[in-house]
Amino acid sequence: MSITRIRTALAVPAALSALLIAVAGITALAGSPGFQQVVGEMMIRAVVVIGIFIFVGNSGVLSFGHISFMAIGAYAAAWFTCCTLPMVKTLYTPGLPHFLLETSYPFGFGLAAAAGLSGSVALMVGFVLVRLSGIASSIATFALLAMIYVIYSNWSSVTGGTSSISNIPVHVGLWVATAAAVGAIAVAYLHKVSRYGLMLRASRDDPVASRAAGVNIMRMRLIAFVLSAACVGAGGAIYANFMGILTVDAFYLQITFLTLAMLIVGGIGSLSGAVIGVVFVTFVTELLRMLESGIALGNGPAIRLPAGTQEVILGAVMIAVLILRPAGLMGGKEVLNDAYE
Amino acid sequence: MLHFLQTLIDAASLGSLFALSALGIGLLFGILRLINFAHGEFVAIGAYALIVPSANAAAVMFIGEWQAAPLVIAVSTIVVVFALISDALVFRRLRRADASTLMIASFAVGYVIQHMLLMIYGARPKALGLWSDLTRVLDLWGLRVPLLQIVVILSTAILLSALVVFLRHTRFGIQMRAASEDFAMARYLGVKSNRVIGLAFGISGGLAAIVSLMLVAQTGVISPGMGVNVVLFAFVSTVVGGMGSLPGAVFGGLLVGMATSFLQAYLPADIRPFRDAFVFGFVILLLLVRPSGLIRVKALEQRI
Amino acid sequence: MADILLKVSNLSVSYGRFPALRDIDLDVPAAAVVAVVGPNGAGKSTLLAAIAGGIRTQGGGITFAGEEIRGRSPESLAALGLSLVPEGRHVFPSLTVEENLLVGGFLRGNTREVQADMERMLRYFPRLKERLDQPGGKLSGGEQQMLVLARALMTRPRLLMIDEPSLGLAPKVIDEVYDILFGLRMAEGLTLLINEQSAKRVMRFADEIHVLRTGRIQLSARTSELGDEQVIAAAYFGTLRAREEMAE
Numbered sequence: 001m002s003i004t005r006i007r008t009a010l011a012v013p014a015a016l017s018a019l020l021i022a023v024a025g026i027t028a029l030a031g032s033p034g035f036q037q038v039v040g041e042m043m044i045r046a047v048v049v050i051g052i053f054i055f056v057g058n059s060g061v062l063s064f065g066h067i068s069f070m071a072i073g074a075y076a077a078a079w080f081t082c083c084t085l086p087m088v089k090t091l092y093t094p095g096l097p098h099f100l101l102e103t104s105y106p107f108g109f110g111l112a113a114a115a116g117l118s119g120s121v122a123l124m125v126g127f128v129l130v131r132l133s134g135i136a137s138s139i140a141t142f143a144l145l146a147m148i149y150v151i152y153s154n155w156s157s158v159t160g161g162t163s164s165i166s167n168i169p170v171h172v173g174l175w176v177a178t179a180a181a182v183g184a185i186a187v188a189y190l191h192k193v194s195r196y197g198l199m200l201r202a203s204r205d206d207p208v209a210s211r212a213a214g215v216n217i218m219r220m221r222l223i224a225f226v227l228s229a230a231c232v233g234a235g236g237a238i239y240a241n242f243m244g245i246l247t248v249d250a251f252y253l254q255i256t257f258l259t260l261a262m263l264i265v266g267g268i269g270s271l272s273g274a275v276i277g278v279v280f281v282t283f284v285t286e287l288l289r290m291l292e293s294g295i296a297l298g299n300g301p302a303i304r305l306p307a308g309t310q311e312v313i314l315g316a317v318m319i320a321v322l323i324l325r326p327a328g329l330m331g332g333k334e335v336l337n338d339a340y341e
Numbered sequence: 342m343l344h345f346l347q348t349l350i351d352a353a354s355l356g357s358l359f360a361l362s363a364l365g366i367g368l369l370f371g372i373l374r375l376i377n378f379a380h381g382e383f384v385a386i387g388a389y390a391l392i393v394p395s396a397n398a399a400a401v402m403f404i405g406e407w408q409a410a411p412l413v414i415a416v417s418t419i420v421v422v423f424a425l426i427s428d429a430l431v432f433r434r435l436r437r438a439d440a441s442t443l444m445i446a447s448f449a450v451g452y453v454i455q456h457m458l459l460m461i462y463g464a465r466p467k468a469l470g471l472w473s474d475l476t477r478v479l480d481l482w483g484l485r486v487p488l489l490q491i492v493v494i495l496s497t498a499i500l501l502s503a504l505v506v507f508l509r510h511t512r513f514g515i516q517m518r519a520a521s522e523d524f525a526m527a528r529y530l531g532v533k534s535n536r537v538i539g540l541a542f543g544i545s546g547g548l549a550a551i552v553s554l555m556l557v558a559q560t561g562v563i564s565p566g567m568g569v570n571v572v573l574f575a576f577v578s579t580v581v582g583g584m585g586s587l588p589g590a591v592f593g594g595l596l597v598g599m600a601t602s603f604l605q606a607y608l609p610a611d612i613r614p615f616r617d618a619f620v621f622g623f624v625i626l627l628l629l630v631r632p633s634g635l636i637r638v639k640a641l642e643q644r645i
Numbered sequence: 646m647a648d649i650l651l652k653v654s655n656l657s658v659s660y661g662r663f664p665a666l667r668d669i670d671l672d673v674p675a676a677a678v679v680a681v682v683g684p685n686g687a688g689k690s691t692l693l694a695a696i697a698g699g700i701r702t703q704g705g706g707i708t709f710a711g712e713e714i715r716g717r718s719p720e721s722l723a724a725l726g727l728s729l730v731p732e733g734r735h736v737f738p739s740l741t742v743e744e745n746l747l748v749g750g751f752l753r754g755n756t757r758e759v760q761a762d763m764e765r766m767l768r769y770f771p772r773l774k775e776r777l778d779q780p781g782g783k784l785s786g787g788e789q790q791m792l793v794l795a796r797a798l799m800t801r802p803r804l805l806m807i808d809e810p811s812l813g814l815a816p817k818v819i820d821e822v823y824d825i826l827f828g829l830r831m832a833e834g835l836t837l838l839i840n841e842q843s844a845k846r847v848m849r850f851a852d853e854i855h856v857l858r859t860g861r862i863q864l865s866a867r868t869s870e871l872g873d874e875q876v877i878a879a880a881y882f883g884t885l886r887a888r889e890e891m892a893e
Contacts, residue, residue, distance in 0.1 A: 062441045064448070128629045135376060135440050136584060136632070139576045140625065146573050147621040154614035253569065257452050264445060308460035315453035322446045323434045512751050519737045519748045526735040529697060531723035531752035531800055 012334045013189040016275045017182040020046065023279065024178040036174050042282040043177035044239050046275060049262045050184040051231030053274040055224045056263065058197055060204035061134050064256060065141030066232050068148035071251035072121055073114030073233025074240040075152065075159055080110040081241060083167040092165045095157025107171035111237045118233025119226050126225040130218040145256060152248045164247040172242040180238050184231055188271050196223050258285075261318045267328025272335040280329065281314070288313055347484055348606040354490035356598025357497035358555055360591045362575035363582065364504070365548040367590035370579065371521035372541045374440045378447040379427060380575060381568025382454035383420050383546055387553030388563040389458055390419045391471065396463035400563070405471055417550040423454075424546030425539065451572075458565040466564035471557045493555050500551065501591065504544075508587075513540055521585075574601075577624050583634030592635060597624070650675040650804055650836050651696070651727075656705035656715075658688075658695050665691045666860045669705070673804065674852075678830060678837045680868075682844040683857035689840040690732050692857065693806045696838075697729035698722045710803070723752055728802035732809045732840070734789045736796075738782030742773055745781050745792055749799030759799075766795040769825060769832075787818035791825070798829070806838040811846060823850060 020043065027039040052066045079100050083089045089101055125144055129137045152159045159165070172180075191197045200220040202210040211217060240246055258281070266277020294304035321328060362380070369375045391405035391412075404415050427450050435443055475489040508514035513536075520527040520537045528534055552571065557563060574597060582593025600623055604616045612619075628634075651673035658666040666688045673679045681689050694700045696707055698719040707715040709727055719729075737745050746766060750759035767774040770791045776784060781792060790810060797805060810826070811819040827850060829835055841847040848854060848868050856864040 060441070062444060125625070128625050131632050132580075132628055133584075133633070135444070136580050136628070136634075138441070138444060139376065139580050140628065142573060143577050143621045143624060146570075147618045150617045150621075151615060253452075253566075257448070260445065260448070306460060308456050311456040312453050312460070315449045315456065318449040319431055319446060319453070322438070322442055322449070323431070326438065326442055512747075515740070515744055515747055516751060518740060518744075522737045522739060523735055525699060525719075526731065526737070527748065528719040529699065529723060529729045529731065530749050530796065531720050532748065533720050534718070 009193065011336050012272065013185050015335050016185050016272060019275065019279070020178055020181050020185075024174055028174060038282070038286060040172075040174045040177045040242060042278060043174070043181040044172075044235055044242060045259060045262065045282070046181040046278045047177075047184045047235035047238060048232050049259050049266075049274045049278050050181070050188045050271065051228045051233075051235055052259060052263055053228075053268075053271060054188050054191055054231060055221075055228035057268055057270065057274065058192065058200045058204065058224055059221050061221065062138040063141040064138060064260070065144035065148075066228065067251050067256045067259065068145045069118040069122060069229040069232040070236035070239065070255070071148055071152055071248065073118045073236030074246055074251070075165075075236075076114040076117045076233070077110035077237030077240040078165055078168050078246055079158075080105040080113050081107060081169055081171070082165065084169050085167055088167050092160050092167075093158050095155070104169065107169075107241055110241065111234055114233045114237030115230040116233075118236070119230035122226045122229030123222070126222045126229075129225065130221040145252070149248065149252050152251075159248060160246075162248065164245050166245040168240050168244045168246065170241060170244045172238050177238060177242060180234070184235070185271065185275065187227070187231060188274075191224070191227055192271060196220055200224055258314075261314055263328075264318055265321050265328055267330035267332055269327060269332030270330050270334045273328050273330035273332065276329055276335075284317065285310060285314060343483055344606065347486070348602055350484070350486055350490055350494075351606070352599040352602035353595075354493045354598075355602050356595035357493050358552060358571075358594075359574050359578050359598045360594030361497055361500065361548050361552050361555075362571050363578035363590035363594040364501075364587065365545040365552070366572075366575045367579050367582075367585075367587050368541050368545050368548075371585055371587065372517065372524065372537060373432070373443070375432060375443045375447060376440070376576065377545070378444065378572060379451035379454060380447075380545070380549055381570075381572030382451045382458075383424055383549035383568070384553040384556065384571050385458055385563070385565060385568040386423050386454065387416050387420045387550040388469075388557050388567060389462055390416050391469065391557065392462075392467070392563075394461050396461070398463075398465055398467065400467040400469050402469075405469065409472070413550075413554065416554060417547045420550040420553070421543050421546035424542040424549070427454075428538065428542050451568075455565050455568070462565065464565060466562050468561055469557055469563050470561060471554070473558075473561075475558055489555075489558055493559075496551070496555075500548075513537075517541065577621065579634075581624055581627060581634055583636035586634075586636045589634055589636035596635075648675045649673065650710060651838070652706075652708040653692075653696065654706045654708075656692075656695065656707065657703045658691050658700065659703050664860055666695065669857075669862060671855060671862065671865075673836060673838050675836055676834055677852045678839065678850055680844075680847040680851035680854045681838070681840050681857055682842065682847065682854060684842065686859075687857045688860045689857055690808050693729055693808050693838070693840060694731070697727060697806060699729070699731075723800055723802075726801065726803035728797045728800050728805050730793050730797045730805070730807045730810070732812060734786070734793050736781035736784065736789050736792050739780050741778050741780055742784070742792055743777045745796050746773075746799050749796040752800045762799055762801070766798060769798075769829060770795050787814050787821065790814060790818075790822055794822070794825070798833070802835070804836045804838060806840075808840045809842065810839065811841060811843065819846065826850070 023039060024043070027036055031039065048070055052063065055061070056063050079093065079096055081104055082092070083104065086104070129140055132140060153162055155161070199210065199215045203215055203217045203220060207217060262277040262281045263274055264277070265281055266275065267273025288305065288310040291303060291305045292307055292310055365380055366377055369377045391403060393401040393403045395401065404412055407415065431446055431450055432443070435446055475492055477488045479486050479488055508518055516527065516532045517537055517540060520532055524534070556567065556571070578593035578597045579590045580593070581596060582589030582591070597620065600620050601616065604619050605613065608616060649672045653669055653671040656666060656669040657664065669692060681692065683689055691700065695702050698714070698717050702715055705715070706713060709725060712725070714722060714725070737748065740748070746763050747759065750762055772788055773792060773795060776788065781789065784792060794807070810822055814822070823846070826837065830837060839847055839851065844854065851868055853865070853867050854871070855862050
């Protein structure tokens with residue numbers, strides 16, 4: 001492989017990673033702790049949205065259920081790494097098996113468990129999902145979201161039910177989160193340029209022709225589904241070890257809409273779309289949040305938006321994008337428009 | 342035996358609700374290929390139309406105090422108007438879009454509506470006593486049956502019959518069925534697309550309004566998120582019954598209602614909270630065996 | 646000189662960047678039978694769909710009975726008397742034969758008129774009468790073709806456009822269809838614009854013929870003036886030019 005080809009091949013993930021690192025750098029230097037928290041969360045959302053892209057962007061099948069993998073991953077990480085106070089674990093999650101209850105494992109264990117468990121669940125559910133038509137499978141993913149929500153809300157012995165699990169050790173700060181996002185970019189890009197990603201995209205663009213060319217659509221979808229679930233699960237683990245506290249309610253419709261909005265606004269068809277979408281929507285929502293708390297204009301009166309406008313505007317933006325530019329900000333293309341597109 | 346019959350009536354009542362919801366979804370899917378995530382919010386709008394707009398914890402009745410007939414008409418009209426507005430503002434501009442785009446757009450519409458309800462009425466669930474005398478329990482040959490359940494079952498039967506008559510024996514109904522099967526061909530024959538689509542949103546909205554009234558009467562509580570479960574079970578019912586088939590939607594709704602009620606009645610108490618998870622699991626297994634649902638629709642099958 | 650019922654001038658249609666039709670000029674005189682022939686992919690279906698308002702057009706003009714109609718919706722054109730029977734039959738599969746016919750009839754008139762029209766159709770197409778209550782999807786290919794013809798006729802068209810009526814049908818059935826079309830033309834005074842792949846079949850029936858290949862009209866003539874079928878074949882297959890070159 002010539003140098004030029006390697007350079008071209010790496011250009012896109014490098015550029016995207018550079019963007020995120022730059023944002024992190026500026027935040028670390030100039031940002032308040034509150035702002036660092038916001039950007040940290042953004043990096044975590046990037047991991048999740050990139051994970052969703054691995055499946056949705058390449059297969060063209062919409063999924064409303066990926067946040068269930070985030071929940072699975074987050075709680076798996078909590079089971080392994082909790083708690084900062086040793087006695088507390090038996091109070092929160094008495095139903096866990098002994099090897100979990102008696103020890104707190106390091107971050108890496110939690111991360112691996114999260115990816116592994118999410119991937120396994122995805123393998124089982126995905127087996128059925130990939131056999132369904134696009135629309136039916138999208139509905140099935142919505143049912144999956146609800147199913148995990150119901151299970152986790154009621155399985156109190158293991159998830160705390162409707163109350164939260166706190167005292168999760170905070171292993172993740174701004175830079176670890178950014179590193180995770182860069183890692184996700186790498187994984188997504190490797191999949192995209194691999195034959196699995198290529199064949200999957202062929203099936204998205206022309207299912208009949210690709211089947212005639214020998215592409216096993218179901219298998220390609222399943223591979224992408226499992227990989228994307230593992231990525232989103234890892235995102236959940238990082239979330240758990242970043243926030244230090246978990247509630248099942250955090251993994252339902254609100255975050256599902258937010259992550260999908262990020263992917264749609266950025267552009268569902270490309271990895272760059274996922275990343276740009278996360279940054280752009282975070283920017284917009286933060287701006288709106290500040291407006292909701294009220295900004296004073298110099299000496300004049302403060303502008304203050306009523307609470308809840310943030311979500312309404314985000315929804316309106318998403319609708320506008322769907323009507324006016326359905327391919328999103330990136331139009332389905334990667335940054336630098338490299339030779340592989 | 343008694344317990345079984347009791348559960349059967351429960352199942353019929355719940356199944357009726359699901360069937361009506363699924364029908365609302367199925368109608369729009371048939372004509373527009375739109376899976377309407379906002380349908381649940383139409384249901385919520387119907388419920389909130391009953392009270393005076395305010396964020397107070399206690400709900401003050403507005404339309405909720407009217408006589409039954411004008412109440413039903415008013416609520417239905419309000420929901421239908423919102424349905425038509427959402428078509429005019431959003432879905433009309435997406436006529437040529439693919440099914441995924443339509444789905445996400447309706448998800449966004451639902452999200453916006455839900456948050457607007459949140460802004461106006463507050464997030465807290467409100468208690469609402471609608472037609473509370475219907476919750477009276479009748480004693481029928483040893484069975485204890487809430488009157489409301491009988492009302493739900495009968496109204497659904499009447500609505501479904503009316504719909505069948507409409508679709509089979511009226512001009513607009515036949516045109517709608519034709520448009521559902523082959524929209525382009527129907528247009529070539531002079532069927533007006535705007536009229537058919539407007540009718541579809543109108544009927545779908547009307548069904549949402551009826552479901553919302555039944556829900557409010559049954560649960561006595563309204564909240565901005567009340568539509569989410571409705572729409573979830575409606576979707577699942579259409580997938581089970583067979584997407585694109587209206588009888589399939591009804592059948593799917595009844596089946597899912599039955600599964601839910603029987604699981605509720607016969608699951609051991611400690612597993613009962615997981616009832617919905619079982620229903621979805623059962624649906625996923627069913628799809629493994631019959632991916633296109635129980636009633637297959639030829640028009641949707643890919644021709645190569 | 647007969648009135649020109651349909652006048653297509655300089656019509657262009659593109660699918661994205663792909664030009665499907667370029668500079669199409671075509672006249673359909675009233676009460677005439679005009680045929681458009683050409684190989685697969687020539688643009689015949691695109692032409693008819695464009696005239697009927699089913700696809701977007703990029704340039705040119707289409708006049709029907711003196712009115713400019715390019716860009717109008719299919720349903721408004723049906724109301725004007727322009728009816729298209731698209732390729733592939735397109736019955737409404739779960740609607741009965743009777744309901745299929747009714748959909749065509751709803752465009753016009755009150756119930757009594759529609760009933761009278763339906764009875765007339767059933768006289769032209771007796772096979773449909775036997776199958777009145779059966780779902781359209783259960784009919785044989787030939788019966789479906791008759792159904793969609795009858796259904797289009799229920800809209801009382803002034804111009805009936807038919808896209809490949811013989812596609813997928815057995816020769817005997819094709820004969821039957823064309824016999825009925827011939828009879829209809831006499832009885833109803835219809836103007837017909839027919840697409841076919843096979844020129845031979847439709848030439849016996851048509852007054853004028855246009856050969857369409859790769860989006861352009863290669864040859865337009867009155868069938869009475871065309872003695873040599875080879876000329877058609879040449880335009881059809883594009884061998885006309887090649888033969889001239891070889892002769893030199």
